[in-house]
Amino acid sequence: MLQNHVVMNKGLLAAAIITISFSARAQIKRTNPKVQPNVICIYADDLGYGDVSSYSATGVHTPNIDKLAASGIRFTNGHCTSATCTPSRYALMTGKYPWRKKGTGILPGDAALIIPTDKTTLPKLFKQSGYHTAIVGKWHLGLGETVAKNWNGEIKPGPKEVGFDYSFIFPATADRVPTVFLENHQVIALDTKDPIEVNYEHKIGDDPTGKDHPELLKLQSSPGQGHNQTIVNGIGRIGYMSGGKQARWADEELSPTFLAKAEDFIRENQHHPFFLYYALTEPHVPRMPATRFKGKSGLGLRGDAILQLDWAVGEIMNQLKSLGIEKNTLVVFSSDNGPVLDDGYQDDAVEKFKGHAPAGILRGGKYSVLEGGTRIPFIISWPGVIKPQVSPAMVSQVDLLASFAALINHPIPAGDATDSENVLNALLGETQKGRSQLIEQGLNNLAIVKDGWKYITPNNGETYMPLVGIETGNLSEAQLYNLNEDPAEKNNLAAKYPEKVKELATLLDAARQN
Ligand code: NG6
Ligand code: CA
Numbered sequence: 001m002l003q004n005h006v007v008m009n010k011g012l013l014a015a016a017i018i019t020i021s022f023s024a025r026a027q028i029k030r031t032n033p034k035v036q037p038n039v040i041c042i043y044a045d046d047l048g049y050g051d052v053s054s055y056s057a058t059g060v061h062t063p064n065i066d067k068l069a070a071s072g073i074r075f076t077n078g079h080c081t082s083a084t085c086t087p088s089r090y091a092l093m094t095g096k097y098p099w100r101k102k103g104t105g106i107l108p109g110d111a112a113l114i115i116p117t118d119k120t121t122l123p124k125l126f127k128q129s130g131y132h133t134a135i136v137g138k139w140h141l142g143l144g145e146t147v148a149k150n151w152n153g154e155i156k157p158g159p160k161e162v163g164f165d166y167s168f169i170f171p172a173t174a175d176r177v178p179t180v181f182l183e184n185h186q187v188i189a190l191d192t193k194d195p196i197e198v199n200y201e202h203k204i205g206d207d208p209t210g211k212d213h214p215e216l217l218k219l220q221s222s223p224g225q226g227h228n229q230t231i232v233n234g235i236g237r238i239g240y241m242s243g244g245k246q247a248r249w250a251d252e253e254l255s256p257t258f259l260a261k262a263e264d265f266i267r268e269n270q271h272h273p274f275f276l277y278y279a280l281t282e283p284h285v286p287r288m289p290a291t292r293f294k295g296k297s298g299l300g301l302r303g304d305a306i307l308q309l310d311w312a313v314g315e316i317m318n319q320l321k322s323l324g325i326e327k328n329t330l331v332v333f334s335s336d337n338g339p340v341l342d343d344g345y346q347d348d349a350v351e352k353f354k355g356h357a358p359a360g361i362l363r364g365g366k367y368s369v370l371e372g373g374t375r376i377p378f379i380i381s382w383p384g385v386i387k388p389q390v391s392p393a394m395v396s397q398v399d400l401l402a403s404f405a406a407l408i409n410h411p412i413p414a415g416d417a418t419d420s421e422n423v424l425n426a427l428l429g430e431t432q433k434g435r436s437q438l439i440e441q442g443l444n445n446l447a448i449v450k451d452g453w454k455y456i457t458p459n460n461g462e463t464y465m466p467l468v469g470i471e472t473g474n475l476s477e478a479q480l481y482n483l484n485e486d487p488a489e490k491n492n493l494a495a496k497y498p499e500k501v502k503e504l505a506t507l508l509d510a511a512r513q514n
Helices: 020-031 061-070 085-094 122-128 251-268 301-321 399-409 498-513
Strands: 038-044 073-075 132-138 164-170 197-201 239-242 274-279 329-335 379-381 389-391 439-440 447-448 453-457 479-482
Touching: 020 038, 038 085, 061 274, 061 301, 061 329, 061 379, 061 389, 085 122, 085 399, 122 274, 122 399, 132 251, 164 251, 164 498, 251 274, 251 301, 439 498, 447 498, 453 498, 479 498
Parallel strands: 038 274, 038 329, 073 389, 132 164, 132 274
Antiparallel strands: 073 379, 197 239, 329 379, 439 447, 447 453, 453 479
């Protein structure tokens, strides 16, 4: 097992032979009488390292996210575990690396729940400590016991069974059926006369598909990428659904609806410690923001979706302020994987984004094992407790579980969340040293980073994904990069430092065995 490391900050904690959790709690008690801050985890979908202005974007402006960053810590080496959604979310919830478990890749919209219900999860940790917990937004971790399920009845297990008191979600991705909201165990706006059915194997019902009726589409799918099955709201989806005409959402209402539900939860729980996992869908495809954002960025619908995301973040921050709870609320802002421009629809992202580098200086993007795949915006703010700063500490979303366990002094049973390291001191800005080692997961490859050195295992998979225009990082020979000097992974130093390659390959093998 990878041990939960205790990271000592030599400067601040030199003589203290105490664990980080104790020191951090003492620190919190001194500066804030309320030792149980509310925690909001705002999670964007496919937002890249270079998509936020405080991280280098110039073509798109994100004043609200920037304000959050300026009020807290902007991490320059913050990571999701994986370059796609489901595995990163799995890690965030469980504190385990997803590649240890089969079936944690991108899930179809009818998948069964993949999070164990009998283990510690991030929401359970808070719930067991007396917090009220909620998820609002994208789930993408499966629902129910099996793929076959009755979408018109109670659907469980799901978010509630893994620790959320309240759940308002859509099941998978915005481009996958069923395009419905679920509140707790039920699809909302069900109609017994028009039952919902979902199928990922073959067409059901008589709804037109994007493949047969492209003339009905308001957003064309990209050639060769699918997204041409059941049409909902003028957009071809992955998967087939029939029925539930009244329950189907319009893409333009997703963000305002999620925001309203998140705000309701915050208002109702303002006098009580709460944990909110607010999982937005921007800028994932299909990018179809509320009408008032369309055309606003000048960068096409992807840019518009980023403006909508920024607006939603601003609304939450304003609400915290107006309720007078911003000083008692820790906000994490991050993304589930790196950026992609053409991910299945002809929405002008590629054409209009010329000059905008969604991964910033990093190489690769969504799907890749290169830094662009898993190094993403990572911001933590807790006004009055966290001192504003930019931190180079290497931190991962998989660490939130153990770190928040330390923050609220909740023990983690042995065997649970074993990949989650307690890096609370780094998350609170008391040290700029985070993890010493991190494993990064591309679509079909792993890399390990230690002390600024990154090793990518040799892999015969494609080096470039032509349809999405992304370098995967796959190469049939070993790759070694010095990220401190070469964050863009331009110079493969494997031939020059064979000992380093051997050391990191051995470490990665050992971590995989655990
Ligand atoms: C891919 C989809 C892509 C997106 C992704 C999931 C194709 C060709 N592409 O398989 O459009 O839906 O899955 O994205 O089907 S994620 O952010 O949820 O991982
Ligand atoms: Ca994603």
